[in-house]
Amino acid sequence: MDYNSHTDGIVRVAVALVNALTPGEQRGREFPVPDDLAVAASGAVGSVYSGHHGIGAADAAELAEVAARLRVVFRAVADGDVDAAAMATNALLEESRARPMLERHDGEPWHLHFHGPGGSVAGDWAASCSTGLAIVLGSEFSDRLGVCTAPHCDRVYVDVSRNGTRRFCSTACQNRVKTAAFRARTKAE
Numbered sequence: 001m002d003y004n005s006h007t008d009g010i011v012r013v014a015v016a017l018v019n020a021l022t023p024g025e026q027r028g029r030e031f032p033v034p035d036d037l038a039v040a041a042s043g044a045v046g047s048v049y050s051g052h053h054g055i056g057a058a059d060a061a062e063l064a065e066v067a068a069r070l071r072v073v074f075r076a077v078a079d080g081d082v083d084a085a086a087m088a089t090n091a092l093l094e095e096s097r098a099r100p101m102l103e104r105h106d107g108e109p110w111h112l113h114f115h116g117p118g119g120s121v122a123g124d125w126a127a128s129c130s131t132g133l134a135i136v137l138g139s140e141f142s143d144r145l146g147v148c149t150a151p152h153c154d155r156v157y158v159d160v161s162r163n164g165t166r167r168f169c170s171t172a173c174q175n176r177v178k179t180a181a182f183r184a185r186t187k188a189e
């Protein structure tokens with residue numbers, strides 16, 4: 001997609017946080033609440049920003065609540081209800097009081113960060129993720145947020161493919177569905 005790279009990054013963090021912190025199903029199996037939210041949250045952010053500092057238990061617990069709210073946005077878009085997605089995102093933006101600030105670090109050029117009011121790690125990620133989803137929803141790519149359509153999987157994704165034809169959270173789920181369709185076909189023949 002053609003957002004700037006930092007926006008891409010924070011949208012990917014939103015995806016990673018929802019997938020790591022919200023219970024449900026993943027690739028055909030039950031996905032429980034993680035035993036250690038701090039490890040799960042740190043891993044999610046670290047999967048996008050490898051240089052980030054670990055997330056502590058209190059921030060991780062707060063992020064789990066934020067992640068549940070972010071999931072609502074993906075679900076609404078997947079259900080074709082962009083109005084509901086926009087309203088849920090606006091509520092998050094208002095609560096996280098996202099504040100843009102140009103920053104320059106680690107040899108990168110100036111780029112926009114989004115902060116919450118409290119200076120907490122969770123508050124900053126809540127502000128960043130809400131803003132990232134708001135930018136997607138406010139663009140021509142508003143339908144690019146999705147929930148995996150494979151059976152027994154509800155992990156989310158952002159579709160950055162050129163054609164916007166992604167339907168699964170992972171190649172694992174894509175292959176599961178392909179294999180099932182193939183079996184059904186051979187059985188029928």
Ligand SMILES: [Zn+2]
Binds near residue numbers: 173
């Ligand atoms: Zn999946």
